[in-house]
Amino acid sequence: MSTIVLAGLHKRFGDFIAVRNTDLTVGAGRFVVLLGPSGCGKTTTLRMIAGLELPTSGRILIDGEDVTELRARQRDIAFVFQMFALYPHMTVRNNIAFPLKNEHVPRHEIASRVDAAARMLRIEQLLDRKTGGLSGGDRQRVALGRAIVRQPKAFLMDEPLGTLDADFRELMCLELRKLHNALSATTVYVTHDQSEAMAMADDLVVMNQGDVLQSGPPHEIYHFPATVFVGNFIGSPPMNFLPVDGAVAAGDERVHLHGAPVAVARCASAAERVLLGIRPEHVVIDEHGPLRGRVIADEYLGSHQVFTIETSAGVVRARASKDAGLAAGAPVGLSFRQDRTLLYDAATGRLMPGAHTGAVHG
Amino acid sequence: MAEIELRNVSKHFGAIVAVDDLSLDVKDGEFVVVLGPSGAGKTTTLRLIAGLEGPDSGDVLIDGEIATRVHPSERDVAFIFQQYSLYPHLSVFDNLAFPLRSPRRRQSEADVRARVEAVAAMLHMEAKLANMATHLSGGEMQRVAIGRALVREPRVFLMDEPLSSLDAKLREELRVELKRLHRTIGATIVYVTHDQVEATTLADRIAILEHGRLVQIGTPREVYGNPACLSAARRLGSPPINLLPPAFFDASAVPADTAVVAIRPEDVVLDAADRKSPLSLKVLEYSPLRHLLILDRDGTPVVATTSIERNFSPGQSVGVSLPARSLLYFRADGRRIPT
Numbered sequence: 001m002s003t004i005v006l007a008g009l010h011k012r013f014g015d016f017i018a019v020r021n022t023d024l025t026v027g028a029g030r031f032v033v034l035l036g037p038s039g040c041g042k043t044t045t046l047r048m049i050a051g052l053e054l055p056t057s058g059r060i061l062i063d064g065e066d067v068t069e070l071r072a073r074q075r076d077i078a079f080v081f082q083m084f085a086l087y088p089h090m091t092v093r094n095n096i097a098f099p100l101k102n103e104h105v106p107r108h109e110i111a112s113r114v115d116a117a118a119r120m121l122r123i124e125q126l127l128d129r130k131t132g133g134l135s136g137g138d139r140q141r142v143a144l145g146r147a148i149v150r151q152p153k154a155f156l157m158d159e160p161l162g163t164l165d166a167d168f169r170e171l172m173c174l175e176l177r178k179l180h181n182a183l184s185a186t187t188v189y190v191t192h193d194q195s196e197a198m199a200m201a202d203d204l205v206v207m208n209q210g211d212v213l214q215s216g217p218p219h220e221i222y223h224f225p226a227t228v229f230v231g232n233f234i235g236s237p238p239m240n241f242l243p244v245d246g247a248v249a250a251g252d253e254r255v256h257l258h259g260a261p262v263a264v265a266r267c268a269s270a271a272e273r274v275l276l277g278i279r280p281e282h283v284v285i286d287e288h289g290p291l292r293g294r295v296i297a298d299e300y301l302g303s304h305q306v307f308t309i310e311t312s313a314g315v316v317r318a319r320a321s322k323d324a325g326l327a328a329g330a331p332v333g334l335s336f337r338q339d340r341t342l343l344y345d346a347a348t349g350r351l352m353p354g355a356h357t358g359a360v361h362g
Numbered sequence: 363m364a365e366i367e368l369r370n371v372s373k374h375f376g377a378i379v380a381v382d383d384l385s386l387d388v389k390d391g392e393f394v395v396v397l398g399p400s401g402a403g404k405t406t407t408l409r410l411i412a413g414l415e416g417p418d419s420g421d422v423l424i425d426g427e428i429a430t431r432v433h434p435s436e437r438d439v440a441f442i443f444q445q446y447s448l449y450p451h452l453s454v455f456d457n458l459a460f461p462l463r464s465p466r467r468r469q470s471e472a473d474v475r476a477r478v479e480a481v482a483a484m485l486h487m488e489a490k491l492a493n494m495a496t497h498l499s500g501g502e503m504q505r506v507a508i509g510r511a512l513v514r515e516p517r518v519f520l521m522d523e524p525l526s527s528l529d530a531k532l533r534e535e536l537r538v539e540l541k542r543l544h545r546t547i548g549a550t551i552v553y554v555t556h557d558q559v560e561a562t563t564l565a566d567r568i569a570i571l572e573h574g575r576l577v578q579i580g581t582p583r584e585v586y587g588n589p590a591c592l593s594a595a596r597r598l599g600s601p602p603i604n605l606l607p608p609a610f611f612d613a614s615a616v617p618a619d620t621a622v623v624a625i626r627p628e629d630v631v632l633d634a635a636d637r638k639s640p641l642s643l644k645v646l647e648y649s650p651l652r653h654l655l656i657l658d659r660d661g662t663p664v665v666a667t668t669s670i671e672r673n674f675s676p677g678q679s680v681g682v683s684l685p686a687r688s689l690l691y692f693r694a695d696g697r698r699i700p701t
Contacts, residue, residue: 037531038499192529198651222651236534281653281669297541299563302586302598303628303667319669322587322628 001028002063002153002186004049009058011044018044020210021058026154026203029184031177033197036207037233042190043158045207049188050079050156062153078147080157086142088132092123095131096145103150110149117145120182121175137168144179154186161196173199194234198222206230223279224342228349231277231342237306237317240283241344244274248343248352255343257313260290264341266355273346280306282340283318285326289333291316295326309334364425364438364517364550365390366411371420373406373574380406382574383420393544393551394579395561397597398571404554407571408520411552413437424518439518440511444526446503448495448510455491457506458482461514481512484543501532508540512547521553525560537563558598562586570594592622592696601627601654601665603690610641610659615686617701621694627654629688630666632680639681648674657682 004026011019019041026032034042047053049060051072060068067075086095093114100110118124121141126134131142140160147155160176161169177200180187191197197204198218205215214226225231231239245256252267255276264276285307293311305324309316309332316334326332343352366388373381381403388394396404409415410422413434422429429437448457458478462469469477482488485505490498495506504524511519524540525533541564544551555561561568562582570577570585570593577597578590589595595603606623608616616623632655633639643657643664650671657664657680666682674680691699 038529192531194530219651233531236530300582301559302562302582303600303626321669 001184003028003061004154004186004188005059005061006045006049007059007061009045009048009060010056011041011048011053012056017210019048019055022212024205024212024215026186026188028186030202031180031187031189031200032203032205033189033191033201034205034207035191035194035197035234037192039209040207041210042192042207046156046158046188046190049154050077051075052079076150076153078150078152078155080143080147080155080160086131086139086146088130090131091128092118092131092134092142092145093127095142096149099146099150113149113151114145117148120148120179121145137172140172144176148179148183152185154188157187157189159191160189162191169193169196170199176200194236198234206233208233223340224351225277226351228275228277228344231344235279237280237319240278240280240314240316241275242278242311242313242316243346244276244343247272248274257291258311260292260311260313262290262336262341263338264336264343264354265339267343268353268355271343271345271347271352274352275344275346276336277342277344277351278336278340280317280319282337283316284335284337285318285320285324285332286335287333289335291334293332293334295328295330295332298326298328307332365423366518366550366552367421367423367426368407368410369421369423371407371410371417371422373403373410373415373417379574381410381417384571384574384576385420386569386576386579388550388552391548391550393553393564393566394569395565395567396552396554396569396571397556397558397561399556399597402571403574404556404571405522406574408441408522408552408554411518412439412441412520414441437518438516439520440514440516442507442511442519442521442524444523446507448503448506450494450496452495453491454482454487454493454495454498454506457495458491458509458513461510477513481509484512484546485509485539499532500528501536504528504536505539508543512543517550519549519551519553521551523555523557524553526555526557533557533560540564558600562598568598570597589690589698591698592624592692595624595690595692599626601667603627604630604664606662606664606684610662610684611689617691617699619693620691620699622692624690624692625684625688627665627667629685630664631683631685632666632668632670632672633683635681639683641682641684642679643682645674645676645678645680647676655680 006022006024009019009022034045036042048055051070059066096114096117097110118127121144123141126138161172173196201218203215204218204221206213208229214221214230222234228241242257248255248267249270250268255262255264291311293309295307296310297308299306304322305320307318307320307326339356345352368384368386371381371384396407398404410417455478458481459474462474462477482491487505525536537560565582567579568582568585569579572593578585578594586598603624603626608620608623643659646658647656653667653669655666655668655674693699
């Protein structure tokens with residue numbers, strides 16, 4: 001188990017800044033997921049940790065040791081790629097054993113480590129098969145096995161499930177997480193898929209355009225997004241953002257949305273232009289609700305449904321039970337769960353501190 | 363626009379039966395989603411409608427006419443694939459205009475321009491018309507591929523997992539757009555997917571296929587709420603439907619021949635802490651983000667979804683009710699027992 005520290009890590013490709021002055025600590029044994037849209041810098045960050053890319057400036061420390069200038073192979077880190085490259089003419093056993101043979105590990109030690117990894121990944125019955133004929137999921141397990149046997153200081157994974165189909169991805173998510181629980185090895189995992197990230201991460205790091213926007217446990221990021229971008233990027237459907245009438249002052253517990261009074265959690269700062277943020281599951285369809293609107297769309301998802309409601313303050317999405325019967329065009333009232341309302345400074349897009357947001361990190 | 367009918371269609375590939383005596387009708391302007399696991403015959407069904415495959419037996423009818431002997435190019439259907447194939451050396455405009463410039467169409471360049479611009483507006487691609495196709499994001503490329511089908515104003519759209527190669531965010535965006543598009547143009551669409559969110563949100567009706575056979579067809583609410591058999595019940599639902607042994611229940615309350623009792627996770631009722639419950643289960647896992655509670659009784663997991671934000675910790679006991687009106691009963695062979 002190792003701790004990875006990134007200090008002022010910066011990477012420029014020509015005029016393009018891929019990663020901007022990033023500070024980040026990956027605690028020993030943590031499963032940390034870097035999440036963001038394509039081009040956000042998550043893969044570049046991972047490649048710098050691996051030693052496949054040299055930073056323009058900044059340092060990388062593993063267990064306190066500065067490894068910034070070390071070659072990839074000297075860092076004792078295992079990298080699992082999206083496109084797993086196995087040797088098709090070799091058996092599963094030899095594929096998994098390959099890195100150990102290269103390091104001249106004694107033969108009996110190789111055998112016991114390969115067996116242990118295969119048991120953990122439940123591919124013992126495949127050990128003597130060639131990898132060429134295996135299914136995508138089994139190939140991915142073999143690739144993981146090859147990383148595990150090395151007993152590295154940390155695992156780095158770049159969208160390792162990206163090529164698998166949706167049902168199977170979900171299953172592999174659970175397996176990877178179980179594997180992590182068993183090994184408790186420090187893991188940095190890159191994905192653009194928020195459900196994957198949410199299901200696996202101890203800590204989530206949300207990136208965009210080279211910047212880390214927020215890091216912390218998934219539930220904290222989900223409930224208290226630090227910026228409008230994070231609230232939009234995480235959540236399906238995303239968080240609602242509605243413009244508030246006029247300025248907001250510290251101590252305010254009520255705002256107006258196009259004239260409709262809405263109770264909010266007490267605000268601890270002030271801003272000229274403000275957005276109210278609320279998750280769809282905290283919007284209540286309520287005939288006495290202050291904000292009036294009309295249903296313009298209904299998405300049925302089996303276990304629940306999502307209504308899209310047009311109001312004078314903007315479009316609002318509300319999550320409702322599968323039994324809620326509202327036809328398109330129906331007039332509705334909306335209220336918001338007061339303890340779940342968030343206020344954002346429209347000028348900066350940043351979350352304004354409030355009575356309930358004391359624990360939020362920037 | 364058009365109606366489509368499959369009458370007892372079968373298709374073999376060697377010893378493999380891809381489509382087995384399949385009968386299906388798609389009404390004019392209807393959006394039918396064909397859902398099933400890989401190998402269920404979904405894509406073959408689509409290819410049979412398109413005329414890319416011929417049936418071994420049975421008939422494919424388009425607007426009441428037997429299309430089986432009509433060449434694909436004469437069927438006036440547009441096929442959209444998972445892997446959008448655009449002409450990389452052409453601009454977005456020229457990619458969209460391509461089908462209209464076919465010599466058979468003999469459309470004036472002014473008509474072509476007007477049509478391409480109208481479709482680009484529909485897809486919010488006006489600003490990208492001059493871009494080369496290779497300089498687009500994945501979502502934009504798929505939009506152009508859909509646009510190329512739209513310009514032709516075909517009678518039928520056949521779509522084979524058109525969103526599955528896109529990432530989650532884009533998939534959601536394009537899903538909403540497809541639905542809007544269907545409302546605007548009122549086209550007949552047959553859409554193949556294994557994604558249940560696409561199925562329940564897009565479909566007028568869902569057709570569930572398994573082993574080349576039609577298992578059930580109905581509105582999303584019918585198929586989800588009133589599944590005809592166990593495999594249909596398991597095909598929809600995230601998290602999946604709970605399958606419980608009859609021994610969980612009072613024997614007198616369970617119909618004869620019941621092998622499995624099923625209940626949707628959102629129908630499991632979590633009782634208030636102070637109430638005496640018929641069933642007390644141990645918490646295995648709680649995810650407030652996914653509104654998900656995994657419980658356990660004697661090694662059988664019971665999954666509940668709940669919008670209540672309560673603090674559950676692993677190991678604690680929770681009182682649970684499984685209301686009789688939410689229970690579905692199945693025989694050992696998977697058939698539903700009516701109640």
